[in-house]
Amino acid sequence: MMLPATFFAQPFAHRALHYATMAENSIEAIKAAVAAGYGIELDIQPSRGGTPMVFHDYDLSRLTGERGPIAQRTAAELADIALTGGGGTIPTLAQVLDEVAGRVPLLIEIKDQDGALGPSVGPLEIAVCDALNGYKGDVALMSFNPHSVAACQAFAPHIPRGITTCPYPAKDWPTVPEPTRAALREIPDFDRVDACFISHQQDDLGSPHVAALKARGVPVLCWTIRTPEMEAKARKIADNITFEGYRA
Template sequence: MTRSPIPLPESFLARPIAHRALHDVAAGRPENSRAAIHAAIDAGYGIEVDLQLSKDAQAMVFHDYDLRRLTGETGPIQQRTSVELGGVELSYGNEGIPTFAEVLQIVSGRVPLLVEMKDQDGAMGPRTGPLEQAVASALAGYEGDVAVMSFNPHSVATLGELDPGFALGLTTEAFLEKDNPLLPAATRRYLRDIPDFDRVNASFISHDIHDLRSPAVAKLKAKGVPILCWTVKSKASEVEARKIAHNITFEGYVA
């Protein structure tokens, strides 16, 4: 039996969403850090975080595949255990990389939580499973408003097969070659039209602000699909984005 998509909770449209939490390195709050999460909660914003997989199959709140940009260490995050990653200090802060389970305990339903699973296949393909299982396990019993998305439709479909009980969405963009140099041209052409929306039981998208006038976005919006967007970096850009998007993910200014 085909399940109906779970609607995106209204709370995701009621307040701006802090991209990778309310980060500010000048204030000692790196992206996706506990400090940035606490700051977003205190300010009443929704929170967006990213997930990568550890060597011991735990969901870690971290954006990149490699440790280099965000820490003083190098190498793929998947080559470290969750305990080891907890001891890797984030640059411009004084804390290690948090697990998703710990972040859920911090948020505890106080604000809506938008979760992006980073592609683990490497080419938006079907090699999925461990991260999606870790996400479903961590969220079992969580009572706050949460929604999970990914650029990789296979990842969203895999999570949906676990019957997680929360809204699923697709992170979307124009998939230009300059932004996705490792993706085959055929894959980029396919993904930019958002053809998997219904197949993966999605109920929303989060689309690149620079491509909000895409015909694929217009088609979904006309069907009543909630449109979030990423990443708004100024009040002027927010005004323009809100002409199309129902809500924004922001950073670098006070939304």
């Protein structure tokens, strides 16, 4: 299993091609990324009922005028919630797939639902894989939670999958025990979950664990690049980038 060649042909717009007047992960940002020819990185959270929604946060408050967990609202309710940054309401994965229709590659991150990057996963991964059944475009799945990646291996073994990785500082991962964070820094699950790439935090690309995978020929993607200077530095190691805030 390998990433398609399209994953190296153009950079990936982080949460689609969003601006001050066009919210991240919105349908309008998706349209803008497609029109510009960029790949699209997007995030998945579940609705109440398990529908995969294209939305980054666990809570609605940063990106909408509502409060509370996205997982406590039905897909129908979420469809009526406007994104405060503009660009429409909260889309489902199915809506995004219909809009993209294979024109650019999709890098889909399934957000951890266990809370501690542990084994309580499955329903969201099944729903995502079901939504992708029959999709004709190039797509890959990834997650910070290796158990989520393993679930994708079980439910859709034909879809390329990778692990989203970083140094796991305590301030960014307060619900994850230190022994788990220490273990994950070494990217120990890569072979177990039959991953074919990683997407690593850009300012930690010098990690020896990244270097070890790179030496094996493993593609290294990175997140999130915000300036041309950051891009030039990252591309010395990374095979492709995820960017926002400028045109890569």
